[in-house]
Amino acid sequence: DVKVTQSSRYLVKRTGEKVFLECVQDMDHENMFWYRQDPGLGLRLIYFSYDVKMKEKGDIPEGYSVSREKKERFSLILESASTNQTSMYLCASSPTRTLVYEQYFGPGTRLTVT
Amino acid sequence: AQSVTQPDIHITVSEGASLELRCNYSYGATPYLFWYVQSPGQGLQLLLKYFSGDTLVQGIKGFEAEFKRSQSSFNLRKPSVHWSDAAEYFCALSDGGYNKLIFGAGTRLAVHP
Numbered sequence: 001d002v003k004v005t006q007s008s009r010y011l012v013k014r015t016g017e018k019v020f021l022e023c024v025q026d027m028d029h030e031n032m033f034w035y036r037q038d039p040g041l042g043l044r045l046i047y048f049s050y051d052v053k054m055k056e057k058g059d060i061p062e063g064y065s066v067s068r069e070k071k072e073r074f075s076l077i078l079e080s081a082s083t084n085q086t087s088m089y090l091c092a093s094s095p096t097r098t099l100v101y102e103q104y105f106g107p108g109t110r111l112t113v114t
Numbered sequence: 115a116q117s118v119t120q121p122d123i124h125i126t127v128s129e130g131a132s133l134e135l136r137c138n139y140s141y142g143a144t145p146y147l148f149w150y151v152q153s154p155g156q157g158l159q160l161l162l163k164y165f166s167g168d169t170l171v172q173g174i175k176g177f178e179a180e181f182k183r184s185q186s187s188f189n190l191r192k193p194s195v196h197w198s199d200a201a202e203y204f205c206a207l208s209d210g211g212y213n214k215l216i217f218g219a220g221t222r223l224a225v226h227p
Contacts, residue, residue, distance in 0.1 A: 004157070031212055031213050033214075033215075035217075040123065041219060042118075042120075042204060042217040042218055042219040042220050043158075043204065043215075043217040044217075045214060045215075048212060048214065050212050056212070058214075090157060090158065092158075094213040096213075100146045100165060100208050100210050100213060101213055102148060102160045102163055103158075103213060103215060104160075105150075105157035105158040105159070106157050107155075107156055107157045108155075108156070108157050
């Protein structure tokens with residue numbers, strides 16, 4: 001089974017802190033994604049990566065950055081956390097950029113910024 | 115612009131009753147469509163997908179969905195709901211580029227005993 005893991009299930013940070021959310025997949029997938037999930041808004045794509053060191057902005061990249069130094073790991077960085085970044089963050093991966101495939105999701109990290 | 119609309123935010127059904135969750139999409143070509151389920155505190159799990167071919171798609175946990183091009187719809191159905199089906203359901207569309215997905219806002223399903 002594909003396994004996507006996220007470093008924390010729950011995280012509480014203070015305004016202005018730098019926050020790292022880590023995601024690891026064990027199936028050698030090319031594509032990795034970061035979403036935030038908010039009630040009534042569904043999932044919105046923050047960033048995605050289709051290869052090591054490659055990244056593309058999604059629909060809501062402001063206030064976030066990402067890093068992909070190894071194929072299996074994709075990190076989301078909040079440079080200076082703000083209260084409006086309190087949300088559920090979901091990481092996903094998919095096998096290939098050339099064929100349409102479903103995405104496989106991690107369990108999510110619920111981040112609270114106080 | 116591509117979009118997915120789930121008109122029902124909350125739905126409540128009785129256990130054993132039938133279920134239909136609505137999904138409408140806006141896309142210029144033949145879409146790739148997905149239904150995911152999210153149980154409380156969990157990530158998303160794929161229920162079923164439509165890429166091409168037979169417009170009635172069978173998925174896991176007894177769910178099925180029907181693609182109707184004329185109505186731009188991909189509704190999810192289950193003939194008899196179980197209490198364990200209580201969850202949030204998301205319809206999603208892929209434009210085929212890098213497997214990016216566009217999600218609907220979700221429908222939260224409650225099941226009464």
